[in-house]
Amino acid sequence: TAQLRSLGANVLHQPAIEIREPADWSPVDAAIARLAEFDWLVFSSRNGVEFFLKRLIAVGLDLRALGGRRLAAIGPATVEALAEYHLTADVCPNTYRAESLAEALAPHARGANFFLARASRGREVLAEMLTAAGGNVTQAVVYESRDVAEPDADVLAAMTTGHIEWTTVTSSAIARSLVRMFGDALRQTKLVAISPLTAAVLAELGHPPATVAEEYTGDGIIAAILADRDDRAL
Secondary structure, three states, rough: OOOHHHEEEEEEOOOEEEEEEOOOOHHHHHHHHHHHOOEEEEEEEEEHHHHHHHHHHHHOOOOOHHHOOOOEOOOOOHHHHHHHHOOOEEEEOOOHHHHHHHHHHHOOOOOEEEEEEOOOOOOHHHHHHHHHHEEEEEEEEEEEEEEEOOOOHHHHHHHHHHOOOOOEEOOHHHHHHHHHHHHHHHHHOOEEOOOHOOOOOOOHHHOOOOOEEEEEEOOHHHHHHHHHHOOHHH
């Protein structure tokens, strides 16, 4: 938002999903009790880092409990979240998606024990690929992701009347929720997808994006918008 505003944009916020702690912490607590058994802790989002480490502290432990564990992060935002706790990621792939993270971990996988801190919904590809590479995978939901049921009335009005030039779509779950909330009104805006995977979900839902970020980050989304505007100005 700050970057877009610095470039002169007017920004409206519409949450598409809500993030909250899981209804049942027991699988996470069981994993925390077994931390010494894991060779790797794998985080596929900033939320995963924050909810897992806050739970670690809530059950009476601290960062010393992570001693000897290696840490893997899916992308720079997740690396940054670890750094906020003075933790350094041992592995982060060059492209920020589950397949790339699994490929980066594959050379370390055979016989290793992995804990995946995950959301309540999402693809199973990371666990499947690590298992196929010979790893032993334990995963637990450290946060829940739920769709927002209704859009803000002012945002809906702006969307319906074509006053929103761009709408950012930063995950597959958000793509599905936006289509559910806005329906055909989404055709009044241009969609920018954070990755080819998110773009494919939008296309499957009948709302192909106008452009797709080359780098799967917030910075990549802004670069994609600027590139599209530059192309149209030529």
